[in-house]
Amino acid sequence: MSTSTFDTTACLDGLLRSRCSVRAFRDEAVPRETVLEILRVASRAPSNSNTQPWQVYALAGPAIRELEAAIAAVFDSGQLPPPHHFPVPLPDEYGVRQADFAARYYQALGIDRSDAAARARQTRRNFGFFGAPVGLIFAIDACLKPHSWLDLGLFLQSVMLAARARGLDTCPQVSFAPYHAVIAPLLGMPDGQVTVCGLSLGYRDERAPVNSVETPRRGVDAFVRTLGF
Ligand SMILES: Cc1cc2nc3c(=O)[nH]c(=O)nc-3n(C[C@H](O)[C@H](O)[C@H](O)COP(=O)(O)O)c2cc1C
Structure with a gap:
């Protein structure tokens, strides 16, 4: 392996390993x-026939606060849109990993799983992009x-890595998706567009316990079958 290949590998692996929510x-x-600049370089992501199906709305300051207030008003009314990003019921294999994540997450936050009000307050923090x-x-x-949504996913990961390369951190957030009807008019989305997710972007607070949640991964043997090597 040449020195420059090694440098590139170490650099990209470092970005991949250091990215976390x-x-x-x-x-x-x-x-x-x-x-x-982050969005520009991330747009080098591949897409089916170079269709580049992503659309991004970038918010700061008052634009974040306005969006947060509008979504929080619906959230606080208790008339929650049904969660739609996982099937019901979620197959056990995924449900076990989801429960493991939730246990680690609420433990880091010092929230008892039975404390529905505290969990709701934390969920609500999504809408202000966790203070980013x-x-x-x-x-x-x-x-x-679905394959165009895959393109958008590749773009999303590229955004997260380009952010990391600049010392920034992120959290991808499906929590916005059920509130498309609130989000679309505020951001001036044209008819026919749909909200996929949000992303918090900023500099991590090193002292916050919530930023030290460990999220283990399955070993490759659990999801790879090699043939013909
Ligand atoms: C598409 C997508 C949607 C997500 N939505 C949320 C969300 O709404 N709120 C949140 O706090 N985390 C959200 N996450 C973060 C996941 O919980 C996190 O990626 C997972 O637990 C693995 O942890 P890591 O990102 O720190 O490696 C989302 C991640 C992805 C990829």
């Missing part, structure tokens, strides 16, 4: 130009099929 941020602004200085909303044309 951050849910508490320092009060430090991220310049608009940095956000645009920048919030991104990702949308896609509703007529597109």
Whole structure:
């Protein structure tokens, strides 16, 4: 392996390993130009026939507060849109990992799993992008099929890695998706676009216990079958 290959490998592996979902941020602004630079380089992500189906709304300051207030008003009314990102029931294999994550998450926050009010308060923090200085909303044309959503996922991961390369942290957030009807008019989304997810973007608060949640991964043997090597 040449030195430059090694450097590149170590660098990319380092970014992949150091990315984690951050849910508490320092009060430090991220310049608009940095956000645009991250989105520009992330747009090198591949897409089916180079269709580039992603659409991004980048929010800061009052735009975040306005969105947060509008979603929180619906959330607080108790008229929650039904969660729609997992099937009901969730097959056991995934349910076990989801429960493991929830246990680690609420433990880090010092929230008892039976304390529904405290859990709801933490869920509500999603809508203010966990205090991050920048919030991104990702949308896609509703007529597109699952493989275009895959393109958007590749773009999303590229955004997270480009952010990491600049010392920034992120948290992808499906929590926004059920509130599309609130989000769309506020952001001026055209008809036919649908909210896919949000992303908090900012500098991690190193002291916040919630940022030290460990999320183990399955070993490769659990999800890979090798043939013909
Ligand atoms: C598409 C997607 C949606 C997510 N939605 C949320 C969310 O709404 N709120 C949240 O706190 N974390 C959310 N997460 C973060 C996951 O909980 C996290 O990625 C997972 O537990 C693995 O942890 P890690 O990102 O720290 O490696 C989401 C992640 C992805 C990829």
